[in-house]
Amino acid sequence: MMMWHNKFVVVGVTGGIAAYKAAELVSVLTREGAEVQVIMTASAQQFITPLTLQTLSKNPVIVDMFAEPKAWEVQHVALADKADLFLVVPATANLIGKVANGIADDMLTTTIMATRAPVVFAPAMNVHMYANPIVQMNIHKLRGFYHFVEPGSGRLACGYEGKGRLAELSEILETAGRVLNSGTSAQQTPGEYSNRVVTNINDQLEAQQCGVADYSGLTVLVTAGATREAIDPIRFITNRSTGKMGFAIAEAAARRGARVILVAGPTNLPAPPGVELVAIESARDMYAAVTEHYPGVDVVIKSAAVADYRPKQRAGQKIKKGEGDLILELERNPDILAQLGKTKQRQVLVGFAAETNDLIRHASDKVRRKNLDFIVANDVTQAGAGFGTDTNMVKFIFPTGEIHELPMMPKSEVAGAILDQVLVILRQRDKE
Numbered sequence: 009m010m011m012w013h014n015k016f017v018v019v020g021v022t023g024g025i026a027a028y029k030a031a032e033l034v035s036v037l038t039r040e041g042a043e044v045q046v047i048m049t050a051s052a053q054q055f056i057t058p059l060t061l062q063t064l065s066k067n068p069v070i071v072d073m074f075a076e077p078k079a080w081e082v083q084h085v086a087l088a089d090k091a092d093l094f095l096v097v098p099a100t101a102n103l104i105g106k107v108a109n110g111i112a113d114d115m116l117t118t119t120i121m122a123t124r125a126p127v128v129f130a131p132a133m134n135v136h137m138y139a140n141p142i143v144q145m146n147i148h149k150l151r152g153f154y155h156f157v158e159p160g161s162g163r164l165a166c167g168y169e170g171k172g173r174l175a176e177l178s179e180i181l182e183t184a185g186r187v188l189n190s191g192t193s194a195q196q197t198p199g200e201y202s203n204r205v206v207t208n209i210n211d212q213l214e215a216q217q218c219g220v221a222d223y224s225g226l227t228v229l230v231t232a233g234a235t236r237e238a239i240d241p242i243r244f245i246t247n248r249s250t251g252k253m254g255f256a257i258a259e260a261a262a263r264r265g266a267r268v269i270l271v272a273g274p275t276n277l278p279a280p281p282g283v284e285l286v287a288i289e290s291a292r293d294m295y296a297a298v299t300e301h302y303p304g305v306d307v308v309i310k311s312a313a314v315a316d317y318r319p320k321q322r323a324g325q326k327i328k329k330g331e332g333d334l335i336l337e338l339e340r341n342p343d344i345l346a347q348l349g350k351t352k353q354r355q356v357l358v359g360f361a362a363e364t365n366d367l368i369r370h371a372s373d374k375v376r377r378k379n380l381d382f383i384v385a386n387d388v389t390q391a392g393a394g395f396g397t398d399t400n401m402v403k404f405i406f407p408t409g410e411i412h413e414l415p416m417m418p419k420s421e422v423a424g425a426i427l428d429q430v431l432v433i434l435r436q437r438d439k440e
């Protein structure tokens with residue numbers, strides 16, 4: 009595991025019964041050549057002594073934000089800057105709740121808030137604590153920014169059977185290694201941020217506890233960005249879509265274990281780790297790529313802004329400036345979504361509707377006409393919603409007329425909400 013050599017890893021240890029397992033983690037990391045700095049919460053010291061972790065990490069353990077000998081160095085900032093990776097093992101319900109709510113009242117939470125390094129949480133707690141909707145909402149909220157190693161199922165120290173046991177160390181190390189290699193940092197999304205309203209928390213919880221919350225075994229096709237419709241070799245018609253929403257969905261689905269095929273128009277965004285990128289240019293290219301992959305996928309999320317029309321004639325040479333006006337005649341592009349709706353088998357089909365007026369009427373009409381499972385509708389005239397922004401404000405509209413309204417939130421979190429909703433639909437299908 010050469011990857012750990014000379015890496016600066018901050019290990020946060022919190023007050024759970026599994027705190028003793030942090031000792032082995034620290035020991036492995038140190039042996040592999042990482043420089044390890046341990047931060048313990050006050051409660052963690054009830055479970056394991058700083059001396060043990062100090063001996064294993066070969067570094068003094070930080071336990072008190074205000075009692076450090078080198079306070080003038082502003083330790084929490086120094087550590088936050090220096091870290092290549094943060095691992096919180098085990099992560100208590102309390103710690104997760106504090107981070108999810110922006111609380112920084114000790115060295116660990118303050119340093120997590122100050123860092124740009126990726127953070128991996130390995131939760132461990134009583135099965136009922138883990139199943140508590142508030143804990144699940146906090147985890148769900150943090151997933152948009154940080155990484156999680158799901159707890160395992162089994163017999164817990166409290167005597168209950170179920171999910172909540174700290175994941176195996178090998179799994180924690182594997183996730184940590186993957187995160188370190190992919191270089192994904194904590195995403196600190198600027199702009200207004202509001203708590204997510206989880207409308208269907210019980211369905212989502214059930215989905216998560218039955219093990220389908222991770223997308224392993226599922227193939228998700230995502231489309232993103234704008235298409236370009238050529239007028240001549242150097243000019244084209246396009247739109248304002250940047251691809252951010254679709255790339256966020258693709259990234260989130262891959263992180264949750266799906267095989268992800270991302271069919272995207274030209275964009276400046278890098279392909280998310282682990283995603284198969286199919287780069288296309290025109291609506292017809294997108295049509296060909298999507299219909300080719302469609303039969304083999306479980307879920308299609310069509311967030312691309314596909315041009316409805318293309319120039320009827322594409323000039324072979326650059327069109328020269330003339331004296332008078334130039335009239336471009338446009339013809340219809342194929343309607344990809346309608347085609348997918350018509351030929352739908354078992355796939356869950358999700359569309360997007362970006363509208364400037366009569367949002368609900370247009371989107372409700374589209375969800376039924378195109379045989380979608382639901383549509384993600386947003387009014388692109390609103391601040392913080394739509395093209396080029398890091399946030400979005402959307403509604404999920406269903407063929408039944410039901411509407412779930414989500415507050416303004418980072419696109420990464422909208423992506424998570426869409427994927428959760430898809431899981432609810434897949435689970436309902438399994439039951440039928």
Ligand SMILES: Cc1cc2nc3c(=O)[nH]c(=O)nc-3n(C[C@H](O)[C@H](O)[C@H](O)COP(=O)(O)O)c2cc1C
Pocket residue numbers: 021022023024025026049050051052099100101102103132133134137
């Ligand atoms: C014996 C014992 C075991 C505990 N185990 C856990 C645990 O596994 N997970 C958890 O979230 N909280 C557990 N708690 C509760 C936490 O210690 C408590 O919420 C504490 O405030 C956490 O503080 P921290 O997050 O700052 O470390 C346990 C408490 C006791 C007394």
